[in-house]
Amino acid sequence: MSTAARDAAPAGARDVAGAGADRPRFVPERFAFGCDYNPEQWDPSVWQEDVVLMREAGVDLVAVNVFGWSDVEPEAGRFDLSRLDAVVALLHEHGIGVNLGTGTASPPPWLTTLHPEILPVMADGTTRWPGGRQAYCPSSPVFRERSLALVEEVARRFGTHPGVRLWHVSNELGCHNSLCYCDTSAEAFREWLRARYGTVEALNAAWGTSFWSQRYGAFEQVLPPRETVSSSNPTQVLDFHRFSSDELLGQYRAEAEVIRRHSTIPVTTNFMVTAHQRDMDYFAWAPDMDVVANDHYLDHRLPDPHLELAFAADTTRGIAGGRPWLLMEHSTSAVNWQPVNVAKAPGEMLRVSMSHVARGADGLCFFQWRASAQGAEKFHSALLPHAGTSSRTWHEVLELSRTLDTLREVLGSTVRSDVALVFSYESWWAADGGNRPSGDVRYLEQVHAMYGALRAAGLAVDVVPPGAAPEVLARYRMLVVPELYLVRDAEAAAIEQFVADGGHAVVTFFSGIVDEDDRVRLGGYPGAFRDMLGVVTEEFHPLLPGETVTLDSGATASLWTEHLRTVTAKAVAHHVDGPLPGVPAITRNEHGHGTAWYVATALDATHAAELVCAVATHAGVTPMPAAGPQVEVVRRAHDGGASYLFVINHSDDVVEVPVPGHELTQGVRTETLRVPPGAVRVVREDETP
Template identity: 50%
Template sequence: MPDVIAYGGDWNPEQWPEETWEQDVALMREAGVNRVSVGIFSWSMLEPVEGVFDFDWLDRVMDLLAANGIQANLSTPTASPPPWFSDAYPEALPVDADGRRLYHGSRQGFCPSSPIYREKALRIAEQVALRYRDHPALVLWHVHNEYGCHNARCYCDTSAAAFRAWLRNRYASLDELNDAWGTAFWSQRYSDWAQIVPPRATPSFPNPGQQLDFRRFSSDALVELYVAERDLLKSITPDVPATTNLMAGAHWDMDCWSFAAELDVVSTDHYLIGARAEPHIDLAFAADYARSLNGGRPWLLMEHSTSAVNWQPRNLAKVPGELRRNSLQHLARGADGIMFFQWRASRAGAEKWHSAMLPHAGPNTKIFREVTALGAELAGLSDVVGSTVKADVAILLDHSSVWAQDHPAQPTADLDPVEETKRWHAALWRAGITCDLARPESDLSGYRLVLVPALYLVSDAGAANLEDFVRRGGVALVGPYSGIVDDHDRVRLGGYPGAWRDLLGVTVEEFFPLERPIRLASGATGTVWSELAHAGGAKVLDTYATGEPAWTRNAWGDGTAHYLTTRLDDGALAEVVAAVCAEAGVEPVAEAGPGVEVVRRSHPGGRSFLFAINHTGEDAVVTTPAGDKVTVPAGDALVLPG
């Protein structure tokens, strides 16, 4: 098959009588589907009894796909062990922090550290690989499904032993661990490794260092499971790439950076959150994150929804045209594949009210007509495949920092690092500027501007990296409560923001969380947070009514570093972001009005594409880089020469 945009979704034929399969494939062809994911939740069908395998039905499915020119992301079905597994090996079931063992009846019912789970998972994965290694439909291994979505952390004795082994590998001695965790506080000093357990339910706050390391360990345990399956598959099918569907931007229990480093193809799932006022901006964040996880290269949207999902308090259906806009947004921001959960809407089970490409009402529906129109449109955009998005701005994001700030004993519960990061990203979105996400230690040399909205924890290497970026001429904007602790969640002494006091030319002596908004000298509003700060060499650009700095700018080498000591309201934040963008020479790729998203994808030295997506109810005019004025109708999207 030539390079085309992968289009399709999860197909679960095992849920349906076989007489529907031919109809499914015929409708797939009508809709322009060229790729489906199969076998994701089929372990109990492929191994109905332990050690007894039945592949006859999947053989027919794979042959049917190949005969119709449809490719398969073939899954290892290890995300959902069958009932016989839980019955035979109850010790492999997950345990929560309160000591409750969680039983079979949903999915992901296993402890990630369980050796018996790994053994049985690798056995079924091996059987699948041996059976289909030469099958013409196989194009990609879809390993597991949404790792850690429901069992990100297990607190059982098996996990405790694995956690201790992980700690002994991380720390040279028990003394080093005690120092890192600050166990002299509250008489927590360990005298034997065997005394260490996961941060189970306890009378008061858990130890912050222990909690942080357990989050890291738990994420690593999931990565190890993926690597074990991937390596086995590679030993049998070395030329077939492997992936697993991350939930970038929505699921924060795994370190997506670590996971992405192990993937041949970065793939992710995304679902709109109905409670958000502008869910398309949240979509843009997730798509930018997915692209960044793949180092700026194209990625695969493994799942999104044609309309409503089934798991929110109010599962809102998508209005006409929204399915297309969502899909083209992902495509604009670097996706080379647009796939859905799922092909045919389930008749039974926990996800029967989740929308699908083929709804309960059949093909004569709004959804199927939109799915078919989208398939035809994507087929005509195959030249986009392989092109990339160039960003001049990066936002620093680190999972360890999010986990550390998640500890309950913080100065305020109102400063959410994820939401603050998304809010700064939204300010860029509204300014028409596409950005990347980056780890604090990443190479920043390709950017003009780096934003640090909420990086409570930063390593020494990450701190020095930002300093070096600014020294070489970059512009940085750092948000409040950043650079506060080291990578063990220990406070950096001498005044906040400890890691970047010199870079920012500011010393903070005390935090003052806010119960109500306050007015700054400029007329801007500060919310949630304020700091008692003193400007050293920094220039003060805005102050509180009492005169202390609220926004500063400091020269550092050939660049400048700005600092905010309060959480500005959205309007004021937009003004500050606009100011630092102007200082860094960052501009949007085209002129467009509010609510109109414009993103460019380009081939190196070749053709480029300008995606213009109108999220408003009014027609809008976009002025292209060539000076042409193009009208984008209300709720529409155009792909223009870039």
């Protein structure tokens, strides 16, 4: 049976509450400070030096056995845990907690030699071979059986070990093998479809198979969306993404089930909430995690890497249901997998790390402890670099550790915001499919654009899924909905109810267009949001690359225009030129007790920030003091207790923030905080009368 069909939550289920009340919690006594450790790459004589330096650096959580399968099971069925025993014992003797990996992230060469059928197959039918990592099909019953046998051995041995503080299932599940198109995956996909639709007639209706003579007579005729001579069925592609996310979640659930038979220690895996990972719906995964953990690396292929980092951290907190989370991996400096691997500037590691802490992380971990001398990641930075302890990196690591120690009282607090942004993995999958009105309109870029506008306006942001319950949305004054192309009826109704109850919403173009089956909502765009927005669009007029238009508000815009007419809405700005002069580009509609704004084009960054600032003013939302594109200002607070203002200055100028209180990193009293260029300050705010 397909692991997804057996294990996955019902399609469309969304529960961002995180781990259940009966689950063990990962609650560190201080901000966790840790790393991946790969002692199998080093002679045991090095280990003693490592643990001494770890203690010097304040490292208290070390991930081991993440890629240890070939070491722990050097040949089929023969387990040797002696080296892992020694490493866990050594760390524990030195007071360093263990984040114990199951070791299943990459099959060893003996397994792929014995069972080459487990290797993943791409959409074009080509096989991916051993020699890298994650060379397995997530649907493979052989991989499942062998991997669980390994987990059983490791969990039995260490399930009650006093040094183990956290279980680490696999590693970055789906990082390289999220979509497999082999025959085993095809059968698993068919089982998932049977569970979802029940009958082939229901599948045909959902996929619109009357088009291009695609109607199926039986589930056995269905394949994954392998490469075709023309365009693939878009709903088939969408369902394959859903299936693939569920299949990987099934692997996590199976490993976690084995662990929990032997251990009461919290279990998690490391997510990849980043711009380059779109295949796993982490909102659906969150309920299975005892603590939500994320890996994040600055991506210098993007126009603003620090903005993407902030969005990823806010999204991770949203996936965690607002609770504290753990940064499982980031880098001290350069990575090794981008076209140009840019090193962090002096002080940048501290700022980057504090950006995660400000947004709810209760721990910071790095890949890795000691920079590798061999292998594909030998030029990836580490806590202990090739240059050793005489390096700038090492001294900045010590500084970061000391800074975390000054913030102990912040631990366990949560971020407070009056603004939420709706983010949907399903819309990402569907909106970026083929045969759309414009291939230049990309979902995540539009999400980042609106998030950047909110940040530039100084507005703290929570990130929520479209399935957030009405009582969750009711916590906010303002809701931003960028390019929510795919939306279910209930999800659209919750957003409409938010506005009707007095909320303020900003919806951007190409939203509300299709239902969960990628079926166009007829009657005019923006489909599900027409009544709430009080507009109807008859036709899209996307712009050519490099083409811009002007609005009578003074704004410029690009990418998109649409032939829009107002019904109950009032036009806020019109097109001056382009294909639709005189046609509204921004509208505002009073709906119930609230207001809904529609942005029917891609505004330039300055005017997008001005717009969200104006909406925030109407909504009664106060921007964070001194916040802007180069200055992050975020507030964490304890329930009914102290609040803490984080100020992260990426600019070259001194920043002044009027915030009376006690500055923790320097241990001084402040009335007006002065933050030097490139510095981080955290203020325990005075209680207001």
